[in-house]
Amino acid sequence: MSTMSGKAVLVTGGSRGIGAATVVRLAEEGADVAFTYVREEERAREVAARVAAAGGKAWPLRADAADAGDAAGAVEWAADAMGRLDVLVNNAGVGVLGPLEALTLADVDRVLAVNVRAVFLAAQAAAARMPEGGRIITVGTCMTQRVPGPGGTLYAMSKAALMGLNRALARELGERGITANVVHPGPIDTDLNPADGPFAAGQRALTALGRFGAPSEVAAMIAYLAGPGAAYVTGAEFSVDGGHAA
Numbered sequence: 355m356s357t358m359s360g361k362a363v364l365v366t367g368g369s370r371g372i373g374a375a376t377v378v379r380l381a382e383e384g385a386d387v388a389f390t391y392v393r394e395e396e397r398a399r400e401v402a403a404r405v406a407a408a409g410g411k412a413w414p415l416r417a418d419a420a421d422a423g424d425a426a427g428a429v430e431w432a433a434d435a436m437g438r439l440d441v442l443v444n445n446a447g448v449g450v451l452g453p454l455e456a457l458t459l460a461d462v463d464r465v466l467a468v469n470v471r472a473v474f475l476a477a478q479a480a481a482a483r484m485p486e487g488g489r490i491i492t493v494g495t496c497m498t499q500r501v502p503g504p505g506g507t508l509y510a511m512s513k514a515a516l517m518g519l520n521r522a523l524a525r526e527l528g529e530r531g532i533t534a535n536v537v538h539p540g541p542i543d544t545d546l547n548p549a550d551g552p553f554a555a556g557q558r559a560l561t562a563l564g565r566f567g568a569p570s571e572v573a574a575m576i577a578y579l580a581g582p583g584a585a586y587v588t589g590a591e592f593s594v595d596g597g598h599a600a
Contacts (some may be wrong), residue, residue, distance in 0.1 A: 357581045359384035362436035366390045366419060367446030369398040371544035375569035376443055377401055379577050381410035388413035388432035419446040419472035420464060429479035441580045442480040444473045444492040449509045457508050469512035474519060481527055488532040490523055491579050492516050496540040499599035502560050524589030533588035535579050540595025542567045562597020
């Protein structure tokens with residue numbers, strides 16, 4: 355596949371899970387891919403090695419989305435390293451779950467810094483570097499569509515903010531042919547939320563398909579939105595959730 359040949363992509367939080375699957379998928383489709391990570395340098399190297407083994411190029415960068423300078427700086431670094439930037443995938447995120455009364459101000463500040471402020475700053479920086487026809491793709495959550503129980507107030511609030519940002523970006527950047535879309539994953543089998551974990555049965559029961567998704571299934575939707583076939587798709591939201599919101 356070469357639908358992304360000649361394109362340069364930045365994926366935030368690309369060392370594991372959905373982010374890693376997205377890095378590999380876009381590289382397989384011909385893109386040069388930069389990606390950020392925070393602590394897991396060995397995993398970042400493994401992802402870069404997978405890209406290289408497939409004949410692609412990858413640029414790992416240690417950057418913390420909780421830091422405002424890193425959030426925008428990663429975009430500038432990626433654009434400089436690759437010579438251009440065509441696609442931004444805002445994947446980095448944190449989830450702090452728990453009873454409303456147990457959430458601290460530090461929890462609120464951290465979640466909003468990573469899940470909202472960093473996405474805004476990265477999109478702002480990317481828009482300044484993107485050519486006509488660029489793409490901004492943001493990873494949300496099925497919990498913006500349906501919160502199935504208590505404990506998700508802060509996380510759901512932070513991800514819901516991305517829907518308003520996405521629609522505004524679509525209007526703001528539409529004249530330049532730059533699209534903005536959100537992908538909402540459901541229960542996905544990752545290290546942070548394994549399909550055989552202690553809370554998996556309840557999550558599985560909430561889906562129409564009765565199973566967890568694979569990171570590659572979310573990456574496939576992201577690849578579609580990044581590719582030429584989605585040039586007329588913007589300001590939209592796409593659920594890859596096994597029917598969680600059905």
